[in-house]
Amino acid sequence: MVQYFGTARLDASFAALSDATRRGVIEQLARAEASITDLAERFHMTLTGMKKHIGILERAGLVVTEKVGRVRTCRLGAQDLAEEAGWIASYHQRWSARFDALDDVIAELKAKEKMDGPERQ
Amino acid sequence: MVQYFGTARLDASFAALSDATRRGVIEQLARAEASITDLAERFHMTLTGMKKHIGILERAGLVVTEKVGRVRTCRLGAQDLAEEAGWIASYHQRWSARFDALDDVIAELKAKEKMDGPERQ
């Protein structure tokens, strides 16, 4: 595992993550699905602007959408970022020393997860 | 920790990682430092082109450079991507189910690290 990196996919994922609004959208969708209008309002942006962000997230596989009636609902996509995490972890590894910090981060997040409880699925 | 994300830094890091050439440069520099000429040759690119990539990596803090005489040497920077890993891990967490996969990835990389031994520093 974590042997071959689909570079095109990594390109799209990292590019999608390089914008604060899009990271915010992902965080939002992790809590609950939302329409374009919902997201546009929350991020103080026009519908058209938000639609573009969603397009980029969709192309990267991070978000999927479905239109029912006049409303397009956005949800987190199938892409689980394992490859991206692997790439970063590998960089960490070569970088050597501070690698253990990632363990702590994850342990911490797991502890928090138990307290919060999974909110979707 | 992993509470406040410096969004500008995350923007720059993820953007820097969104290009296959730049990820390749990082992998290269993880093995050994290199001049602009070295890197330009390895990635079949003009000096000027490679210089631009290095500039982006430098602004993101992923690479540092030092010019001695007429040669500019590039090395991995101080930025250790812990925050980026944390963000992705957090997404993983909310995404719930597949989170444990990251543990395996890391365990695997750690095992490999022991075999390889740290190559720098």
Added chain:
DNA sequence: CTAATACTGAACCATATGGTTCAGTATTTC
């Protein structure tokens, strides 16, 4: 049926990539 809602598309704008070529400048090397 009319009006409001929700999205969509085209067009436009400024800026950033990802690259190039061409013309320098600064350092070695011979």
Added chain:
DNA sequence: GAAATACTGAACCATATGGTTCAGTATTAG
């Protein structure tokens, strides 16, 4: 000192963001 080496900067090109406004189209509410 002349020539090769290594980088640097400006200028240019195409494409992609990140956003907007404006003008639709399709649905739903009244």
